[in-house]
Amino acid sequence: GDTGGGDDPAYSIGVVQFSSSEETSETALRAYLDHADDQGWEVTKVDPQGSVDKAISAMNDFVQKGVDVIVATVFPSESLTAGIRAASAAGIPVISFAGGPADGVVVDMDAGRPTATEIFEMLLEDLDGEGDLLFFGNNQGPPCMGREAELMELVAGTGIEVTRKEVPIPGHVEAATQFTHAWLAEHPAGSGPLAVVGCLDEAALGAVSALRQERRQDVLVYGINGTSAALHAVESGDIRAVSFIDVAAAGRTAAERTPEVIEQGTDAEPSVIPIPAVLVTSETYTSFAEKYPGAVQ
Amino acid sequence: MTATTIQPALVQQPRSAQLWLLLGRYGALMMLAALVLVMSALKPDTFATGNNVVNILNQSALSAVIAMGLTFTLVTGEFDLSIGNTASLAGVVACTVIVRHDLSIPVAILSGILVGILIGLLNGFVVTVLGVNALVATLGVGTLAVGVNYAIAGGTPVSLSDPDGFLEISLGRFLGIPYPVYIMAGLALLAWVVLNRTVLGRSMQAAGGNATAAELSGIRVDRVRVVGFVICGALAGLTGVLLATRTGSAAVSAGDTYLLAAFAAAFFGSAVLRDGQFHIIGTVIGVITVAVGFNAIALLGMETYWQYFFQGLVLIIGVGVGTVARRRAAK
Amino acid sequence: MTATTIQPALVQQPRSAQLWLLLGRYGALMMLAALVLVMSALKPDTFATGNNVVNILNQSALSAVIAMGLTFTLVTGEFDLSIGNTASLAGVVACTVIVRHDLSIPVAILSGILVGILIGLLNGFVVTVLGVNALVATLGVGTLAVGVNYAIAGGTPVSLSDPDGFLEISLGRFLGIPYPVYIMAGLALLAWVVLNRTVLGRSMQAAGGNATAAELSGIRVDRVRVVGFVICGALAGLTGVLLATRTGSAAVSAGDTYLLAAFAAAFFGSAVLRDGQFHIIGTVIGVITVAVGFNAIALLGMETYWQYFFQGLVLIIGVGVGTVARRRAAK
Amino acid sequence: MHDLAVREPGHASDAPVTHGVSLAMEGISKRFGGAVALEDASVRLRPGTVLGLCGANGAGKSTLVRILAGVEQADSGRILLDGREVRIDSPRAATALGLSFVHQELNLVPKFTGVQNLALGHSASRLGLVDERRVRARAAEVADMLGHPLVLDVPVDRLPVAERWMLSLARGLMRPAKVVALDEPTASFTEEEAERLYAVIEQLTGNGVGLLYISHRLEEVLRVTDDICVLRNGRLVGTFESDTLDVHTLTRHIAGREVESIESQGPTHPPGERVRLAVRGLSRAPLVNGIDLDLHEGEVLGIAGLVGSGRTELARLLIGADAATSGTVVLDGEPYAVRSPHEAIRRGICLVPEERRSQGLVLSDSIEDNLQMAELGAARRGAALFRPRSARRVSRSLIKRFGVKARSSRDPVHSLSGGNQQKVVLGKYVRTEPRVLILDEPTVGVDVGARADIYRIIGDLAASGCSVLVISSDFDELAICHRVVVVRAGTVVASVERTAATKNRLTELCFTPIDEQETS
């Protein structure tokens, strides 16, 4: 790539979004891009709208453009192989936001299992080991898949009966609402401890919408990611708890490490940036909001 | 001159032909009835309850509104692939108007509908003035709408900080029945009257049947088409707003899933009671059939893939039975 | 008696009409040319390079294959909304065959194509035998395909443990050009010959142009339609397999996005060189135009919403210019 | 161009000689739902002869041909070729047996060029590839036989209607056949083109080919056929030798009653004095070039001309379907410049278009709905309420007044016969009570009985003050007009009073170079 002179090189960075409508990955990217802006790096962003094929095309285009590093978001790294190989062949390192490790990916963030442990333990406690649970999963990206694995491990052997539904992205809120309606019809009020878990906040919010429409107050809802809408729902009591993950911090960290990555190129030792998770409930909301004012805006 | 009217040689239709005719007409309805009966027998406590009926109707409401709009364009012989994107954009605009400009809820609703009307006008313009095939035109305009959506909201959901008044539109009830059900019923009645009892509606049907003949009969076919697109857009916009009132926020692609659902309902409906013509009652029945099926699958606790099998089969069988039966009857 | 044979009034057209006619014919192509010129001027080092041309062609390959298949159904006057789902299912089946049953890559590819053929047959059956409108039928069959997909893979992507051989199909190059480009070119040639130079192809066009006339000419229209669906399904299946060879794994809805893209390309292509008829060359040009646009956006680094504006405008203007110009010419 | 009419039968050696076969259809019955199309009908065709099929609209003529063509399957009955029973279950089977057809509906693929259309179903292929050269060679032979150059390289939807019919006819002759069935082949032809067809028929019979010939032009039928089968309501009335019949008796057989001759159906009232429509220099190149015309109140004015002379285009200009490039029109003393059929209808001018199926009707809709269409078009406001009950009452009375043969006003119009469909189109416009009614080829494919009805309706309209323009290629029927103008190359070249407007005189005027003509 063309590096400008001086001690502050103007890097060229190619960003492959997941989908502009996926809030959490966009938040992480925004933090990354803010830093890039400050440094005066040139950034090119492409939105493949959730399509792996377009993501690969975009990576190839970036190889043509001769960028210094490619940032890929949420797409499982193993499904981006064709793009990652083209990048590696051209000596371009790839940073992945929560796509999982793969050859050629030098930095990854893990938004999977670790972000879910605390909230799922709380869930088990709330249900006291029995009841019916509706879980919304998504198999398009590794974060949800990791969180699902964590949940299944935790509930195995308890008296909790899990109904799992796949929610497509985009369209996750709507799908979750519909599934919840149907599940509620099957689980009328008073039929035991009930809970809904979304692997993403959006799914949890979809469930909240259904609960509100049917005026049901006997179902506990849990979400992960900590979008502002979900945090507000925690505040108002519609959602029992949310696992807030500080993707902005992770995005910043990734940005800070970018020069180093470019320096080392594709030979760099692969590393994982952990994403800090904070459990937010209606009790802890106020103190949380003080600590992370940006998250609740 | 009376002798010129030679009465056609008529014979009594055979019994079987009459039965086929009945099946052709009511086949799709019978399928719905069978579904309801089976479910009532299997799950008397959860399916056949007043609550569940209200629940199913409530879930049908939004799909019904957007599908009724689509029915108008289909009746004029056109297509509208932009409705999903229109609904998404309308929701985002309605919420943005409240959040950023601090305007009242009625203004927000109207601005959402206005967005739909504008998109409908644009569709109509591209189709009638530029002469672009409706499929391409509405695909293109829909894509533009997505662009506007991103330009406004940047892809992030727009959430109201104080959503209660807005939510009340979806959550409020009158006599135990949620408002959206009344909206659906009222609009269905209105749409039926417009389509069947006004000059405009009749003109739409004529234009859809044979545009050249309609034009030569003095019907302003292009204008009628544009009106069709505008009604469709307006209802799509309203759907988007209603969708936002369910969550108190609008996501950038919240309405997209309604596109195929609305098409499926309208096409299914074209096989209800009539032979392949689009009409409001059919569309509403189509929407309700899908909702009942979805509800049934959930109550029976079937696997996800059953849901797809069911939807696919409902479409094929519901429409196919009618067509095959009508063919048999004509034999 | 010489005067009796009035030559059909193919009157010499005025100058301006001829210009309009040219614009009508080549308008869509001119837009592509303009795009290429502007980009070459803006980014001579990255856009106008041999490497980037190969890159664009490589990106077009899969869309082109599925859109060419779709062109066959469109030519016979039908629709196929199931292609996206077919591609997804074919990819999942191909990978499953390797992962679970440990079969070879050629078998996997064939089984993917076979899935497409079966779906095509089913579409053809529902459309011709059950007499269901193609839009409903293929929507229904597509939904069934999704069901099968979930039943097989349960929604989880199927990944190969040792994907190298499989990946080679997409990543391998011959004379510096990736295999998929050859596949696209070869299939385009084949499809062109079939559609324009064989009795089957002509029959398809006739069936699409006037089904009654075709039937009366002894063409077995139903059979021709089924063949159209089967070709379309087979190419959709192939696309799904090729998509899987790009990633070494198959996701449950990986192919879905191809549906609208293929329609957009085919409809755009119908405005290229001909007046609203679907044809292979047009479809391929449509696919390439979209790919060039996407590439341009990536190289220029535009905001997300520009991507949508661009796509929407390409469709509307590309098709609209031709239509308006042809109308003017006829004035 | 040689005049084929004087060729000796069988003289042309460019058509391959085939050996004719005898064809018999016995006891054919066919029902559509509850309607009887054919009931125990039997016809017999000897090789080298022409058998005419006559009957009112809906008598079952086309159905019989379509059964022979394998398009429809008979409910009962059998088909014999040279005494051997054959099964014809598809158009392919019919073709394989050496049967060839020109069907009643125009059956061309609009976007295909002439040669592509002719290649359809033509087995000129090698290894599944289309061999267009062979098709062209054969097309040249057929064109020679027709004495009419075929336009082979233009998409047929850009051709004038008559040219399309020529191609359609040519397609029926592409393949050497043993039996050829022609279903109203001359409906869209003028005298001149019809003559060419007669010559071709003679040539074919000379080669031993048998022909089934359907036409509502009875003089023509009597002239070209050897025998005539008359059908009524799907039943065979009888088979007659053509020599033993005249138009009057044939008409009686067809209608089952006496029908007035055209001559006696002339206008009963003289036209009014006031000029209702004054057209001056109306143009739209290249088809219409400065038309001058006066149409009086209550006048029936005929417009004669050859195919492509610009008559249809004139009508389209008058109702604003196309925009004129120059010229003025005055309606009842007020300037009349409309830009759409909507405005025209509101001003009281309607056009009954020449192709009723594609331009006049919504085929899948009911008779009632079709009858209501122009009223919708004339309505001022879209939001106005539509009253189905009163609309239905008006529809029923129209159905009665025009004698539309239908089971119920809710039947779809596609189930009606051609003549009855035409009456529906007419009724639709009459309902708007127009000041000027333009009829473009109003009786194409309409039987004698219904034709008389239509003439009567035209007469009644004129008597009530409506001015009527009748465009027709069937010059005999212009006898119902007060006056006839002749249009050539988009200008009026002559105006002839009724008494002088004989068929010969009109034909002559259509051809005579302009400088030799007197304009009266």
Ligand SMILES: Nc1ncnc2c1ncn2[C@@H]1O[C@H](COP(=O)(O)OP(=O)(O)OP(=O)(O)O)[C@@H](O)[C@H]1O
């Ligand atoms: N496909 C069909 N469905 C229903 N009824 C039909 C169909 N085809 C023909 N009929 C009916 O069968 C009868 C005979 O029709 P046919 O077309 O054979 O009449 P025809 O003698 O050719 O009349 P025309 O002179 O108007 O062409 C009519 O009453 C017609 O309405």
Ligand SMILES: Nc1ncnc2c1ncn2[C@@H]1O[C@H](COP(=O)(O)OP(=O)(O)OP(=O)(O)O)[C@@H](O)[C@H]1O
């Ligand atoms: N060369 C042509 N190209 C395209 N359309 C044509 C051409 N010539 C005629 N037409 C169309 O065919 C129709 C008939 O044309 P025109 O008015 O010249 O014929 P006409 O005198 O009514 O004779 P007829 O209708 O019997 O052919 C018109 O609608 C006209 O637009």
Ligand SMILES: [Mg+2]
């Ligand atoms: Mg007929």
Ligand SMILES: [Mg+2]
């Ligand atoms: Mg004409």
